[in-house]
Amino acid sequence: MxxxxxxxxxxxxxxxxxxxxxxxxxxxxxxxxxxxxxxxxPICVVAAVQERLKHPIIGYEIMPESAFEAQVAWVSEHHAFTMQREWLSYSPSVVASIGCTIRALSEAGDEVIVMDPVYPPFYSMVKENNRRLVIHPLRQDEEGVYRFDLDLLRTQITDKTKLLLLCSPHNPVGRVWSRDELGALGTFCLEHSIVIISDEIHSDIVFQPHSHIPMGSLSKELLNNTVTLTGPGKTFNMAGFSISTVCIPSEELRTRYKEEYHRVHWGDGAALSHVAFEAAYRDGxxxxxxxxxxxxxxxxxxxxxxxxxxxxxxxxxxxxxxxxxxxxxxxxxxxxxxxxxxxxxxxxxxxxxxxxxxxxxxxxxxxxxxxxxxxxxxxxxxxxxxx
Ligand SMILES: Cc1ncc(COP(=O)(O)O)c(C=O)c1O
Missing domain, CATH: 3.90.1150.10 (Aspartate Aminotransferase, domain 1)
Structure with missing residues (x-):
C-alpha cells in the first residue's frame, strides 16, 4: 500500500x-x-508510541524538555522564528488555548476582533467567555484574493477592543498572509493596544511560492504583543493526541496567562502524546x-x-x-x-x-x-x- x-x-x-x-x-x-x-x-510517530508502550506503566508524566526542543528546532528551521523554551507551555488544544488566553488577557464585556469567514470556534470562544465580537468581514479583491481592510477595522473598534484573533494561515479561505499584510495588521494592533492571538496551527501546510511568517517574528514589538498557538495536530495528522503549545514571549502577558492556566489545571498532558509530539517534530x-x-x-x-x-x-x-x-x-x-x-x-x-x-x-x-x-x-x- x-x-x-x-x-x-x-x-x-x-x-x-x-x-x-x-x-x-x-x-x-x-x-x-x-x-x-x-x-x-507518519510511521515515525506511530513507531515512537509503540516503543514507549514497551514500558508497562503509563502514569503521570511531565512533558520532557526534549519535546519542547524538537518543536523549537522545527519552527526555527521551517519558519525562521526562534522561540525560547520559557515562552512555551503545553496545551491540550489550540481552541482551549484561545479560550484560556481570552480569559487571561481581557475582561468580561471586552471586545475581540474576529475575521469573517473563519473557523467557527473563534466566534464561540469569544461569546462563551462573555466577550463581545467585533466581526470584521474579509472580502475578495478584483483578483478574488481575500483581504482585510484596516480603514474599515479602524471604524469598528472601540476602547473596549482588547484582542485580535488571527487565523494564520487562514481557515477556510486558505490565505497565507504576506509579510506586508501582517506588518500592517500588527502595527494597527500596536497603535490601538490590541493583543494578537495568532492561531498558526496550519503553518506547516503551505504551498509554493508562499511561506508562512509567524506574526511574532516580525519585530520585537510584535513578539511582545503576540500569543502564538501552534502544534503538530494538522501537520502530522495527529489531532487525536490532543497536544499543542502556547508561546508567550512577553513576561507580563505570560504571567497573566499562567494564572488562568493554573485555574483550569491542564497539567502536563498525556505520556503517549509527549512521545508522539517529539517524534513528529524531530523525525517528521x-x-x-x-x-x-x-x-x-x-x-x-x-x-x-x-x-x-x-x-x-x-x-x-x-x-x-x-x-x-x-x-x-x-x-x-x-x-x-x-x-x-x-x-x-x-x-x-x-x-x-x-x-x-x-x-x-x-x-x-x-x-x-x-x-x-x-x-x-x-x-x-x-x-x-x-x-
Ligand atoms: C484554525 C484552527 N485552529 C484550531 C483548530 C483545532 O485545534 P485543536 O484540535 O488543537 O483544538 C483547527 C481545526 O480545524 C483549526 O482549523
Missing amino acids: GEFDTIDRTSSNAEKYTLRQKLFGTEEVHPMWVADMDIAT SPWHQRLIGHLSHNALLIEEWAAKHPLIRYSPPEGTYLAWLDCRALGLGDRELREFFIQKAGLGLSPGLSFGKEGSGFMRLNFAVPTSVLTQALEQLGKALND
Whole structure:
C-alpha cells in the first residue's frame, strides 16, 4: 500500500465518519468536512508510541524538555522564528488555548476582533467567555484574493477592543498572509493596544511560492504583543493526541496567562502524546515534504476540474488542505446548496455559512485524502452538476 493510499476509518471512532448520520442525515455521503486527513499518521510517530508502550506503566508524566526542543528546532528551521523554551507551555488544544488566553488577557464585556469567514470556534470562544465580537468581514479583491481592510477595522473598534484573533494561515479561505499584510495588521494592533492571538496551527501546510511568517517574528514589538498557538495536530495528522503549545514571549502577558492556566489545571498532558509530539517534530520532516507534494497534486486536480466546471469557482489555497468552493453561480440558498452536495453529489462538506455570514454560498472541501478518493468525489460532483 502506498503512503497516501486509502485507509478505512469507519472501524475507529473518527468524527468525520461517525457523525455522518447526525450531520448529514445519512451514512451515504463521503465525508470531506472536519480538518483532519484521511492519510496515515507518519510511521515515525506511530513507531515512537509503540516503543514507549514497551514500558508497562503509563502514569503521570511531565512533558520532557526534549519535546519542547524538537518543536523549537522545527519552527526555527521551517519558519525562521526562534522561540525560547520559557515562552512555551503545553496545551491540550489550540481552541482551549484561545479560550484560556481570552480569559487571561481581557475582561468580561471586552471586545475581540474576529475575521469573517473563519473557523467557527473563534466566534464561540469569544461569546462563551462573555466577550463581545467585533466581526470584521474579509472580502475578495478584483483578483478574488481575500483581504482585510484596516480603514474599515479602524471604524469598528472601540476602547473596549482588547484582542485580535488571527487565523494564520487562514481557515477556510486558505490565505497565507504576506509579510506586508501582517506588518500592517500588527502595527494597527500596536497603535490601538490590541493583543494578537495568532492561531498558526496550519503553518506547516503551505504551498509554493508562499511561506508562512509567524506574526511574532516580525519585530520585537510584535513578539511582545503576540500569543502564538501552534502544534503538530494538522501537520502530522495527529489531532487525536490532543497536544499543542502556547508561546508567550512577553513576561507580563505570560504571567497573566499562567494564572488562568493554573485555574483550569491542564497539567502536563498525556505520556503517549509527549512521545508522539517529539517524534513528529524531530523525525517528521521527510514525511512532511512528501505530504506537501501529495496535497499540491490534489489541489492541482481540483483546479483542473474547476476549469471544466465554471459553476463552481475555485482559487487554489496558498495554505491549508481546505478548498473554498465558491458555489454562488448555482443560485441556491445555503440550505439548498448543502442539500445539493449531500443528496445529489453524495458528499459531506462544511457549509460556508458555518464560518460566518461572508461564507454564504460557499462550501469547504477537505482534500487531504488519497488522490483516488478526491477523483471520485470530483466525478460525483461533476455528475451532479451536469444532471
Ligand atoms: C484554525 C484552527 N485552529 C484550531 C483548530 C483545532 O485545534 P485543536 O484540535 O488543537 O483544538 C483547527 C481545526 O480545524 C483549526 O482549523
